[in-house]
Amino acid sequence: MREVCVIGVGMNKWGELWDKSIRDLFVESALLAIKDAGVDKIDSMYVGCMTSGLFVGQEHLASLLADYLGRTPISSTRVESACASGGAAVRCGFIEVASGMSDVVLVGGVEKMTDVSGDGATYALATAADQEYEVFHGATFPGLYALMAKRHMHEFGTTRDMLSAVAVKNHDNGSKNPLAQFQSKTTLEGVANAVMVADPLTLMDCSPITDGAACAILASVDKAREISKNPLVKILGVGNATDRIALHSRKSLTTLNATLEASKRAYEMAGKTPKDIDFAEVHDCFTIAEIMVTEDLGFFEKGKGGHAALEGKTALDGEKPINTSGGLKSKGHPVGATGVAQIVEVVKQLRGEAGERQLKNPKVGLTQNMGGSGGSAVVHILEVM
Amino acid sequence: MVGIVGYGAYIPRCRIKVEEIAKVWGADAPSYKRGLGLQEKSVPQPDQDTITMSVEATKNALKRAPHVDPKKIGAIYIGSESHPYAVKPSGTTVAEAIGATPDIHCADYEFACKAGTEGMFVVYGLVKAGLIEYGLGIGADTSQGAPGDALEYSAAAGAASFIFGNDKVLAECNETFSFMTDTPDFWRREHEFYPRHGGRFTGEPAYFKHITGCAEGLMKKAGTEPKDFNYVIFHQPNGKFPQRVGKMLGFTPEQIEPGLLCPLLGNTYSGSSPMGLTSTLDISKPGDKIMLVSYGSGAGSDGFIFTVTDRINEVRDLAPKTRYMLDNNKRYIDYGTYAKYRGKILTAD
Numbered sequence: 001m002r003e004v005c006v007i008g009v010g011m012n013k014w015g016e017l018w019d020k021s022i023r024d025l026f027v028e029s030a031l032l033a034i035k036d037a038g039v040d041k042i043d044s045m046y047v048g049c050m051t052s053g054l055f056v057g058q059e060h061l062a063s064l065l066a067d068y069l070g071r072t073p074i075s076s077t078r079v080e081s082a083c084a085s086g087g088a089a090v091r092c093g094f095i096e097v098a099s100g101m102s103d104v105v106l107v108g109g110v111e112k113m114t115d116v117s118g119d120g121a122t123y124a125l126a127t128a129a130d131q132e133y134e135v136f137h138g139a140t141f142p143g144l145y146a147l148m149a150k151r152h153m154h155e156f157g158t159t160r161d162m163l164s165a166v167a168v169k170n171h172d173n174g175s176k177n178p179l180a181q182f183q184s185k186t187t188l189e190g191v192a193n194a195v196m197v198a199d200p201l202t203l204m205d206c207s208p209i210t211d212g213a214a215c216a217i218l219a220s221v222d223k224a225r226e227i228s229k230n231p232l233v234k235i236l237g238v239g240n241a242t243d244r245i246a247l248h249s250r251k252s253l254t255t256l257n258a259t260l261e262a263s264k265r266a267y268e269m270a271g272k273t274p275k276d277i278d279f280a281e282v283h284d285c286f287t288i289a290e291i292m293v294t295e296d297l298g299f300f301e302k303g304k305g306g307h308a309a310l311e312g313k314t315a316l317d318g319e320k321p322i323n324t325s326g327g328l329k330s331k332g333h334p335v336g337a338t339g340v341a342q343i344v345e346v347v348k349q350l351r352g353e354a355g356e357r358q359l360k361n362p363k364v365g366l367t368q369n370m371g372g373s374g375g376s377a378v379v380h381i382l383e384v385m
Numbered sequence: 386m387v388g389i390v391g392y393g394a395y396i397p398r399c400r401i402k403v404e405e406i407a408k409v410w411g412a413d414a415p416s417y418k419r420g421l422g423l424q425e426k427s428v429p430q431p432d433q434d435t436i437t438m439s440v441e442a443t444k445n446a447l448k449r450a451p452h453v454d455p456k457k458i459g460a461i462y463i464g465s466e467s468h469p470y471a472v473k474p475s476g477t478t479v480a481e482a483i484g485a486t487p488d489i490h491c492a493d494y495e496f497a498c499k500a501g502t503e504g505m506f507v508v509y510g511l512v513k514a515g516l517i518e519y520g521l522g523i524g525a526d527t528s529q530g531a532p533g534d535a536l537e538y539s540a541a542a543g544a545a546s547f548i549f550g551n552d553k554v555l556a557e558c559n560e561t562f563s564f565m566t567d568t569p570d571f572w573r574r575e576h577e578f579y580p581r582h583g584g585r586f587t588g589e590p591a592y593f594k595h596i597t598g599c600a601e602g603l604m605k606k607a608g609t610e611p612k613d614f615n616y617v618i619f620h621q622p623n624g625k626f627p628q629r630v631g632k633m634l635g636f637t638p639e640q641i642e643p644g645l646l647c648p649l650l651g652n653t654y655s656g657s658s659p660m661g662l663t664s665t666l667d668i669s670k671p672g673d674k675i676m677l678v679s680y681g682s683g684a685g686s687d688g689f690i691f692t693v694t695d696r697i698n699e700v701r702d703l704a705p706k707t708r709y710m711l712d713n714n715k716r717y718i719d720y721g722t723y724a725k726y727r728g729k730i731l732t733a734d
Contacts, residue, residue, distance in 0.1 A: 018590040117584050195416045 001098045005224040006233045007217050008037020009344040014212035014332040015181040022056050022112035023068045025213040030069050030108055037217035038227055043102035044075040048089030048109035049336035050082055054124035056112050082128035083285060085109060086339025087369030087378030091238050093218045103223040108215035111334035121209050128372035130246035142206055144247055144373040146198035149288035151253040158291065160200060162306030164191035166287040167204050167329055169315050174326025176356035181210050181332030205287040210332030214341035231351045237270025237381035239263055245375035258377035259296040259368055266379040274298035278362040279321040279349060281342035283370035284328050293368055294322060316357060324349060324357050339369030339378060350384035387513045388557040388691065391453060391548035393445025394663040395438045396650065396710040399428040401723045403538055409720045410533050417538055422624020426651025428718060429527045429542035431726050435465045436475045438544035439525045440482045445704035446546040447483065452553055455485040459517025460508050464500025464655040467527045468493050497571060498620055499681020500524060501545065501655040506687050508549045509558055519550040526654035531579035532729055539623055541651025545659035555700055556666060556691040560607040563687045564599035571682030591684050592622065596630045599686035600678050607690050611635040615673040618644035618661035620680035622652045643668050649711055664707035671695045
C-alpha cells in the first residue's frame, strides 16, 4: 500500500447560507482545496453527503458536483454513511490513492440543510436511525442520545455540569474559528438553562442545523513531494467500523462500539496508541457524544470523559485538546461535510495555520466521525512529516 | 408642507396570555416569552374585523383633525391581510361610516404586514401631487396564525389610521424610500385559512435584509444618520426583532421604546408599525424627528421620515392614546373563548 498525504484543504464559513445552493457550497470549498494544494489535475473525486435527496431534492450528486466543478468526465462517487459520510469519503479517497489507482484525489463533503423546515430536517436526520424499530415509534436523535446520556449519568455519575462543560469548551474554541457558525461563548448555566429538547439534553447540548462543505486533496507521498509547497500531512491510519444501528440491540448504551473498533484499527495501522495523539476532532453531535467518544478512543477511562471535560483536560491548553475547531456544536454540523471538516482542522493545526486556536507544535492528530447514534464510525490518524 | 394632519389607533379589549396558549399545546411558556419577547396579545371579538377597527381608528384620527370635513377626504386605502371579504372592498364601508362617500377613491391593499404603510405612501403621494385635499391611509388586521404554530402566540388585532393633508400638519413627511425584492418568506394562498412561513428564513434574508436596506437607503437619501432621530419604529413581528434591527442600524433602545408595542400587543400585521407610529406621536414634541420602516413578507419595506410640528400639542389629547388602549380596559380570555372568537371551532357540516 502506498503512503497517502493530505496536500490541500478548503472550507468556507458555515452557517445558515440562504443565498448558496448545494453546488455553490461544494464548488467553493473544492476550489479552495485545489488552490491550497497547488494541483492542476485531479484523477478522481468522492463526495460525502447524507441526504441531499431529502434536504434539497437532488440525487446523482457526485456527477452534478463534478459537472459544476468543471471536471467532467472525471470519476466521481457519492459516499453515504449518515453523519459519517464525510469521513467515509476521505477513506475511499485514501484507498484509491494507496492502491495506486490514482495519484491525486479530491475528497469532499457537503450538506445544504436549511431549505427544509425544522420538522423536515428532523425527519431527514432521523432516517439515519432504524426507521422500523426506532423512528416509527417516535424516536428522534436528541431522544436517542438523551437515553445514552441518562444511562451514562446512572452508571458513572456523569453530571449536568460535565455535559455543559463540553458545550462551553467547544463554544470557546469556536469563538476563535472565523469559519464557525456560532462564534459566541456560553456558560455552564447558559447550557443548563437553555430550552429542554430531550431530558437531560437542552438546546445547547445539541449541534445545530448548518449549510456547509469542506474538501481536501489527497495524493501519494511521491506526488505530494513533487507538487506541494505545504508541509506534508500523512494519513497514518484509517479505521472504519459498524455497530448495531438501533440502541436496543446493543449490549451497552454507554459504549460506542463502532468508534471503539474503528479506532483500534486506525491505531494498529498507524502504529500509535491513544497516548501518542496530541489532539483530536471528534463527533460531538451532542455533548454526551463527545464524552463517550473520548472514552472509547482510549483518551480517558470509561466513565471519566465528563470529568475530563469539566476539569479542562480537553481544552485548548489541556492535556488532550478536543475539537479545537469548535466541534459540531459551535462550528456547525452540515452532516455530510463534518468528517471532511475534521480533516481540514487537523491539517491546519499540524501545519500551524489554526490562528488564534493554534496548538503548540502538534505532531499527531486524530479525527473521529460517526453516523447516526453510532452505527458507523470512521477514524483517521494524521501526522505532519 | 404635506404630512399627517390626524392620526388614531384602535386596540380590541380582549387579551390572551402566552401561558394560556402554551398550556394547550404543551409548550414551554417561559421559552416562548423569552424567545419572542412577548407577554400577551390582543384578540378581536366576534363582531370586530378589519372594517370595524378601521372605522374606530379613523374616528380617533378625525378627532385629532377637527378641521377636516370627511367629505373632503379624496381617498381611503386600507392595507390588511384580513379584509373580511375576498370580493367587496373594506374601504367603501369605512368611507360610508365616516361620511366620506360618494366623491372618493377607495382601494384595498395587500402586501403581508406592509400593506398599511402602502396606503399611507399612496395618499401622501396623491396629496403632494394635488390630486386630493385629504387622504386616509389605514393599516388594520385581525391577524391569522395557525393553531399550534409559533405565529399563534403573536398574531393579534389592531388598527392605525392616518389622515394626510397639507394644512395644519402635525407631522411633516420629509422623505420616503422603499426597498423590495422577490423573497417568499411568508405566504397564504387563496382559500387557505392560515399563512405559512419559512421558519428562520423569515429572519436574516427577509426581515433584517429589507428593513436595513430600506432604513439605510432612506437615511442616505435624506442625508441623515441614526443620531439625527428622536424616535424610530420598525415592524414588530415579535418583541425581539425590532430591537435587534435597531441595534444593527445603530439606534438606541430609547429611540425604539415608545413605538414598541409588540410585547403586550402582539403582531397586528398591517397595523403593526403604523400603530407604533401612533404611540410615538402620542409622546412626541414639536421638532422631533421620527423614522418609520415597515416590513411585509414577499418582501419589502416602506420607509418614512417625519418631523413633528407645533400642531401636535393642540391635537394629541383629543383622542385616546395608543398606550392607554393597550394598558386599560383589558379583558383576559381563555383558549376556549379565544378559539370560539377566532373561528377555530368548526362543526362537521
